[in-house]
Amino acid sequence: MKNPYLPTPMRIERVVVETEDKNIKTFSLSFLHKEDEANFKYVPGQFAELSVLGKGEAPFGMASSPTQTGRLEFTVNKMGLVTTELHSMEPGETIGIRGPLGNGYPVEALEGKDIVVIGGGFGFSTLRALTNFMLDKRNRSRFGDITVIYGARNPGLLLYKEELPEWAKRDDLQLYVTVDRGDEDWKGKVGVVPVIAKEAAPRADNAYALVCGPPIMIKFTLPVVQELGFSPERVLLSLEMRMKCGLGKCGRCNIGNKYVCRDGPVFTLAQLNHLPAEY
Amino acid sequence: MPDLSAKIREVVQKMLREQEVELVIGFEQGSMPLHSTPCFIRNEEDAQRLVWNSFCDNNLAKYLVKRPEKVAIVAKGCDTRAIVELIKEKQVPRDQVVIIGIPCQGMVDRRRIEAELELNEILEYEEQDNKLTLKGDGFTKTVNRDEYLYPCCQACPHKNPTTYDILIGDMVAEQAPDQYPDIAEFEAKPPEERWQYISGEVNKCIRCYACRNACPLCYCKECFVDKTHPQWIGKTTDTNDTFIFHLMRAFHLAGRCVECGACERACPMEVDIRKLNRKLAADVKELFGYEAGTSLDQIAPLATFRPDDPEEFMLGV
Amino acid sequence: MKAKVIKKDDIAGFLDSLLKEYEVFAPVKRDRLVVFDRIHSGKEAFLNYTTSITSPKEILLPQSETLFTYSSTDSAADVEVPSGEERPRLIFGIHPCDVKSLIFLDRIFNEEEYKDAYYLGRRHAMVVVSMGCIKPRATCFCTSVGGGPFSTEGSDLLLIDIGDEYIVQVISDKGEKLLGKAHLEDAGEDRLSLMKRVTQDAEASMAPKLNIDGLKEKLDKMFDDPIWDLLAEKCISCGVCTYLCPTCYCFDIVDETRNSGGERLRLWDSCQFPLFTLQASGENPRPTTKERYRQRIMHKFSYLIDNCGQIGCVGCGRCVTECPVNLDIRQVLTAISNR
Numbered sequence: 001m002k003n004p005y006l007p008t009p010m011r012i013e014r015v016v017v018e019t020e021d022k023n024i025k026t027f028s029l030s031f032l033h034k035e036d037e038a039n040f041k042y043v044p045g046q047f048a049e050l051s052v053l054g055k056g057e058a059p060f061g062m063a064s065s066p067t068q069t070g071r072l073e074f075t076v077n078k079m080g081l082v083t084t085e086l087h088s089m090e091p092g093e094t095i096g097i098r099g100p101l102g103n104g105y106p107v108e109a110l111e112g113k114d115i116v117v118i119g120g121g122f123g124f125s126t127l128r129a130l131t132n133f134m135l136d137k138r139n140r141s142r143f144g145d146i147t148v149i150y151g152a153r154n155p156g157l158l159l160y161k162e163e164l165p166e167w168a169k170r171d172d173l174q175l176y177v178t179v180d181r182g183d184e185d186w187k188g189k190v191g192v193v194p195v196i197a198k199e200a201a202p203r204a205d206n207a208y209a210l211v212c213g214p215p216i217m218i219k220f221t222l223p224v225v226q227e228l229g230f231s232p233e234r235v236l237l238s239l240e241m242r243m244k245c246g247l248g249k250c251g252r253c254n255i256g257n258k259y260v261c262r263d264g265p266v267f268t269l270a271q272l273n274h275l276p277a278e279y
Numbered sequence: 280m281p282d283l284s285a286k287i288r289e290v291v292q293k294m295l296r297e298q299e300v301e302l303v304i305g306f307e308q309g310s311m312p313l314h315s316t317p318c319f320i321r322n323e324e325d326a327q328r329l330v331w332n333s334f335c336d337n338n339l340a341k342y343l344v345k346r347p348e349k350v351a352i353v354a355k356g357c358d359t360r361a362i363v364e365l366i367k368e369k370q371v372p373r374d375q376v377v378i379i380g381i382p383c384q385g386m387v388d389r390r391r392i393e394a395e396l397e398l399n400e401i402l403e404y405e406e407q408d409n410k411l412t413l414k415g416d417g418f419t420k421t422v423n424r425d426e427y428l429y430p431c432c433q434a435c436p437h438k439n440p441t442t443y444d445i446l447i448g449d450m451v452a453e454q455a456p457d458q459y460p461d462i463a464e465f466e467a468k469p470p471e472e473r474w475q476y477i478s479g480e481v482n483k484c485i486r487c488y489a490c491r492n493a494c495p496l497c498y499c500k501e502c503f504v505d506k507t508h509p510q511w512i513g514k515t516t517d518t519n520d521t522f523i524f525h526l527m528r529a530f531h532l533a534g535r536c537v538e539c540g541a542c543e544r545a546c547p548m549e550v551d552i553r554k555l556n557r558k559l560a561a562d563v564k565e566l567f568g569y570e571a572g573t574s575l576d577q578i579a580p581l582a583t584f585r586p587d588d589p590e591e592f593m594l595g596v
Numbered sequence: 597m598k599a600k601v602i603k604k605d606d607i608a609g610f611l612d613s614l615l616k617e618y619e620v621f622a623p624v625k626r627d628r629l630v631v632f633d634r635i636h637s638g639k640e641a642f643l644n645y646t647t648s649i650t651s652p653k654e655i656l657l658p659q660s661e662t663l664f665t666y667s668s669t670d671s672a673a674d675v676e677v678p679s680g681e682e683r684p685r686l687i688f689g690i691h692p693c694d695v696k697s698l699i700f701l702d703r704i705f706n707e708e709e710y711k712d713a714y715y716l717g718r719r720h721a722m723v724v725v726s727m728g729c730i731k732p733r734a735t736c737f738c739t740s741v742g743g744g745p746f747s748t749e750g751s752d753l754l755l756i757d758i759g760d761e762y763i764v765q766v767i768s769d770k771g772e773k774l775l776g777k778a779h780l781e782d783a784g785e786d787r788l789s790l791m792k793r794v795t796q797d798a799e800a801s802m803a804p805k806l807n808i809d810g811l812k813e814k815l816d817k818m819f820d821d822p823i824w825d826l827l828a829e830k831c832i833s834c835g836v837c838t839y840l841c842p843t844c845y846c847f848d849i850v851d852e853t854r855n856s857g858g859e860r861l862r863l864w865d866s867c868q869f870p871l872f873t874l875q876a877s878g879e880n881p882r883p884t885t886k887e888r889y890r891q892r893i894m895h896k897f898s899y900l901i902d903n904c905g906q907i908g909c910v911g912c913g914r915c916v917t918e919c920p921v922n923l924d925i926r927q928v929l930t931a932i933s934n935r
Contacts, residue, residue, distance in 0.1 A: 003713050005663045005849075005860070006675060054669035054858055056851045079876035081507045094670070215879070242875050244849045247710060251846030251867060254895065255881075257902035276819045278873075278881040278891075309922040311735065316922035317830040337921060341832060394628045398646060400733055416801070483626070485650065485659060485839055488869075492834035493920050505871050513852045514863050515660035545920035547649055547836050549629060 004247055007051035007096025008036045010072070012089055018075065020156030024122060025087055026063060026075045032094065040100060042066055043107050044130035045238060045266045048099025049246045050074060050086065058082040059243045059261070061126035062100070065133035072097075075125040075159060101246040102265050105130050105210065105236065114144040116202040116230075118221055120151050120193045120213025124159055126238055127212050131167070140172060147202040151178040151193040151217075155186045176200050194220040197228075204229030210236045222269070232270035239265045239272075239279050255279055280384050280406065280424065283331040283448045287353065290379065290445060291326040294351055300377055304342050305353035306335040312404045312413075313389040317342065329353070332406055333424055336386040338541040340495035343371045350376055355383035357431075357539035359440035360572020361495040364535050367579065370498060380443025382451045385425070385432030387411065390549070392427055396420070431540035431553065434461075441573050459561040465554070481522045483548040486514065490552050491528060493545035496535045503527060529555035534563045534579045537572045597748075598766040600780035601787055602755075607762070610778055611638030611688060618686035618723065621655050623648050632690070643689045646733050647912060651842035652687060652694050656701060656718050660863045663714070663849070667857040675860075677713075684721035686774075689755075692747040693738045693910040695726050697842030699750045703904040704845055714862070723770055726751040727762075730798045735913035737926055739799075740806040743910055746795050756791050763791045808897075808929050815898045815932065819890070823935060827928050828889035830921045835866035837915035837925075843896070843908045846872075867891050893928060 014028040031037040042048075042062055049057040058080070064073035078087045089095070105126075115134065119127040127148075134143045148167065152158045158177070167175050178189040178196045189196060193213065202209075209230045211221055218237065225235055241253035241260040248262030256275040258264065267275075291303045307318035307328040315334045319342075320326050331353075339352055340361035354362060359380055365371045392413065393401065403414040412421045436457045439450045465473065488504070491497045503511050504524060511527070513520040529536075536556045543552050563569055566589050567580035580588075602610065614620055615636070622641035624633045630645040632652045664675040698719075705715040729736070729745035738744055748754050752771030755762040763783050766772050783791070818824075838844040848865035852858055865872065868888050874880045882888045896908035909925075916924050 003677060004710070005862075006677065052669075053666045053675075053860075054851050054853055056860075057849065083876075084508070096675075240875070241881070242873050245847075249704065249710065249712075249845075249847075250849065250865070251895075252865075252872060254867075254891075254899065256894075257899040276894075278887065310924040310927055311917070311922070314922045319826075319829050342830075390628070398644065398731060400646075400731075402734060485864075487835050487839040487866075489834035489836045489920060492832045505869075514848070514850055515852070515861060517660075541920070545834060545836065547840055547918045549627065 004098065005245075007049075007057075007098050008040075009033070009094050010097050012091050012093050012095065013071065014091055015089075018159045018161070023078045024075060024157075024159065025078075026073055026159070027086070028064075029072045029074070029095070029097070030070060031072075037070070040072070040097075042100035043104035044133045045105035045126050046100040046102045047126070047246075047261075047265065048072075048074075048097050048101060049243075050076075050082070051096030051098065052082050052085045052089075053096065055082045055085045057096075057098070057244070058086075059101070059246060061238070061265075062129050063125035065129050065131075065136060067133055067136040067138065073129075075122070077122050098246060101261055103263065105266055107133075110134075110208055111142045112144065112206075114203065114207035115146045116207055116209045117146070117148045117150075118193060118197050118209060118211045118213075118225070119149070120217035120221075121153065121157065122159070123212035123214065123217075123238070123240075124150055127210060128160055128163070130210065131173075135167075135170070135173060144206065145174065145202075146172065147174045147176075147200065149176045149178070149193060149197050149200055151180065151191075151196060153180045155179050155183055174200075174202075192220070193217050194224050197221060198224045201228060204234070208234050208236060210238075212238045232273060233268050235269040236266055237269060237272060239267060241265075241279060280331075280333055280409070281448055282406075283381060284329060286447050287331055287379070287381075288326050288329050290447060291320060291329060291351065292323045294377070295320070295323050295326065299349075300351040301348040302346075303329075303351045303353075303379075304339050305329045305379075306331065306337070306339075309334070312401050313387070313392070331381065333385075333387040333411065334389065336429070336540070336544060338493070338495050338539045340365060341493065341541070343376060343495070344498045346371075346375070348375075351379055352376060353379050353381060354440060354443070355381055355386075356435065356437040356439050356441065357383075357537050357572075358495075359442050360437060360537035361539060363442050363572040363575055364496060364537065364579065365498075366575060368535075368582075373575075377445070378440065378443045379445050379447060380440025382439045382446075382448050383432075383435075384438065384451055385428040385435065387424055387427050388429045392422065429540050429544070431538050431543070435538075436570075437573065442575060459557060459564075462554075462558050462561045466558075477554070478518055478522070480551045480554070481518055481525060482516075483550050484516065484521045484525070484546075485548055486516055486521060486524070487547065489545040489547065490542035490550075493541040494532070494536075495539075495541070496532055496537070497528070503531070525552065525555055529559050532556060533559040534567070534569060534581045535571050536560060598772070599783040599788060599791075600764040600766065600775060601761050601783040602764055602778070602780050603761050604757075605760075607641065607643070608638030611635070611641055613777065614686055614688075614774070617683070619683050620686045620688055621652070622688040623690075632687070641689060643727060646729070646731060647691070647736075647914060647917075648694075649914070649918070650840060651697065651912065651914065652690050653697060653701065653842050653845070655685070655687060656698070656705075656715055657845060657847075657864075660861050661714055663860045663862055665854075665857060665859040669853075669856075669858065684723065685718055686723040686725065688725045689727045690724065691729055691912075692726055692745060692749070692751070692754075693736070693743050693912040694842050695724055695750040696738075696743050696747065696910045697912075698724070700843045700904075700906050700908065700910070701845060703906055707904075723774060724751045725753045725755065725771070725774070728754055728756040728795065728798075730757050730794050732798055732802045733913060733917075734803050735916045736802065736911060737806055737913060738911035739802055740808060740926075741907050741909050741911045745798050745802070756795065758787060758790045758794055761787070763787060806926055806929055806933075808933050811929060811933055812898045812901055814935065815894055818932065818935065819894070821935065823931065824886050824890045827931060828886050828923070831868075831885040831889050831923050832921060833868045833870065833885050833888060834920060835868045836918050836920065837892070838866035838868055839864060840914040840918055842910055842912055842914075867895070889923075893925075893932070897929070 009032040010029040248259035253260035303320040306315040705712040754765040900908040
C-alpha cells in the first residue's frame, strides 16, 4: 500500500492573481509523472494537501473540475507559513501533493435534481469546480436547473473574474454575482449573499442547495435556504477545519465521531445538526 | 504547620455573604492522600471544602489572569510574589483581587516521600504539628515535615506574603536572604561537568510544556515555541532544541520567576528546571538589586531601562 | 493454559538469550522513575515496579518520527523514507493495561483502509511478555474499563510474581516458541495455588470499580451541559495527561530544516494545547480549557467507541497521579455518570 504521507511531485504551470489585494492566487499544477495523473481520480468537493518542503502542508479544495484534464487548480489565500511560501513561488517550481482526500460532493445524489450553488468569498473554489463539472457537455444533461449565487466583499475580491462573464453568457445556468459593496465601475448587483439568495428565490422542490463561505455568510444564508423550503438533508455544506494528516488520524479535525478530512468536508445540514457545534 | 482550615473557611464565608467577591480560589482535599487540589468557591456552603495543609503546593495565581469577576485568592508567600508581578504587568487589576495571605512553613515533597517508600503505597495520612503519619497496606511511618520540604521551600526567603489584604495565621520567621550557594557551587565546576549535568537533565524532557503551563508568569497568548514564522526552535526532543527551549523560557522569566517550584512539580520526568531560573535570578539580584514579587512599586529590571544599568558586557567601558 | 515457572534470578539470563534474536524493550530505572527503553543486557531490566512514568506507546509511536527526509527543498520528487525495522521487537515486563493500549493502537494504525507503515514496521512481529500486577495501586482502574491486573489479552506470555519466582503463563504459540530454548519447569500444583492466592489478593485489593455503565449514552446527550464549566475549571491545559496516556495518539506534522534539506516529522501533539484546533484565520472551535477537556472525555469515552469499538482508556492511572492540579478523571467520570 502506498505510504499516504509521501507527497507526489507537481509542477506549477501558471499563477493567476485573483484579487486586487493580491492575497488570493490560483495555481494551475501539472503532475511530473504521467502515471500519477492517471491515479489521481477525484470528485468536486474533495481536497488535497499541498506540500511545500521545509514549510509544511496545507489543505486546499480542488478548484478545477475533474473534466479538465492535465491540470489541477487550487485557489490559495495567503494566511500562514505554507501559503506565504506558495505565494512566492513561480511557474516551473515544484511542490508536492497528497490526495485526493475527503468525501467530495455526492455527485450521484445530485443527478436529476436542480442544483442551487451559494458561495461567498474564498469558499467558492470547490463550488466553482462542481459548477464546471456540471456544465461540461458530457455531464450537463444529467442535472436539472443550475443556479449559482456568488458574492464577495467588493469587486476586487471576486475570484475567477475571467470565467464569470463566460458563465453569464450561458443559457443553461442562472448566475447571480453580487458584492457587499460596489465601486464606481461595478455595474452588477450589490447586496450580501443571503439577501441576494432570498431575492433569487430558487425553487426547493427536487433541488439541492450547496452552501460554502465564511461563517458569517453561512449563519445568515441557512435560514434563507430553510425558508425557501430546502430540508436539512438537501442542504450541503463544506467545512473548514485545521488539518494536518488529511487521513482521519492526527485528531485535529475531529468533531464528534467524525473527522472532517475523512468523513467530510462535505456534510448535509442534517448530519451537522447531529454533531457537536465545534467547527 | 498550624491548621488554619477553619479560619480560612470562616473568612471566605463572610466574604461571600457580604458579596465582597464573586469567587474564591483556594485548596480542597485532593483525590489521593498527599494531594490537595485547586477549588473554585462561589457560595458559603462550598466554602466548607477549603483546607490548608502541607500539600497546598499549587500556585493559584495561575488562575487570576483574564478573570472578569472580582476574586479572592488563598496565597502563600511565593504565590503573593507571583500576584505582585502579575499586577505590575497589568494582567490582574489590583482592585479586582483580594489576597488572602497565609504565612507558609513550606510544602512537603510528596515525590520524595513516595520514592523512599518505594512500592509501599500511602493510602492515608495525618498531619499534626510537625509530624506526618503515613499509613498503607501493612505499614505506618511517621516523618518530620521539615525534613521533606520541596527544594524551593527549603531555600525560601519569603515565606510570609509580600502583599496581602487579609492575613490568616501568624507571620513566621524568615530565613536569611537567598545567596544562591547552589549556583555558586555549580558554576565552580568545569564546563564539561556542567554540560554533562545540564544535557542529562535536558534529555529527560519530553517537551510536554507542563512547566510552562503551570507557571503563573507564563501567560503569553502565543508562546514562542508555537510560533511558525519565524520558527524559533524545533519541536522534537533533540538535545539542542530542548535546551534552547528551557534556556529561552528561563530568560523570558528573568526577573519575573518567583521560584514557587510549580514548574518542577508539574514536570512528569523530574527535570531540574529551576537550575537555570535560579542562575538568572542570582544574576538579576546582583546586576539590578531586584527580587521578583517583593514590591508593587519596583518595576522589573527587564521591563525598564535606567541610565546607570550595569554594562559590563560593553567593551572598553 | 500451560504454565511454567522461572526463577527471578534467571530472568537476566533469559533476557540475554532473547537479545540475540530480538530488539528488547523493558522497564528500566532512571533516577527515581521507571521508563520503557531498549536494553542491551538482561540485567538492565527493572521489573519491580507498578507504573512506568511514560507509557510503552513510545516504542511504537516515538515522540518524533521521521516520515521522510529531503535533500533539498527544491524538489518534491526527491524524498526518502527511513528504512524499516530489521529485527523483530520484544516488549518485556509490560503490564496488562499497557498491553490493552497496544491492542487499541492497532485499531487506529492497522485498519482495513489505513495501514501505517511506520507503526507496523515496529509492531508486525512484536512479541509481548507481560507481567501481572500483584500490587495494583489505589489509582489503577483497569477493571472499570474492561481490563484486569492479570488479563492475558494481547500477550504472548504473562508473568506472575509468586515470590522468588514467576509463573509463566503461555498464552500464544509465539509465546511457546519463545520459551523453546529456556527449558523451563512446569509449574506444579503448589505453585499454581500460590499463584491463585496472589492473584485473588491482588484483585480484591483493587479500588471499587467506577460505576460507568451507560456512560457513553449519557455523554452523547451532555455536550451542552453546564457541568463542563465546573469539571474542567482547574485544568491548566498542560497536556501531561495526553503525553503520558498510553492510548493518546494525536499527532502533529511539521517540516524541520537540516542544512539544505530537512525532514518531515510526525510528533506527539495534544488536544489540550490551544493551538491544536486554531485556524489560520484566528478562529478556534475550542478556545478554552472547558471545550478541550470536554473533547478529551468525549473522544475517549464516546467517539472512539463509535469509530473503532474500544474505549480510549485502559485505566493505568498515569493521568491521575501526574496531573499537576489533581484533576482526577475518575471523579469526572463518576460526576458524569451521576448526572
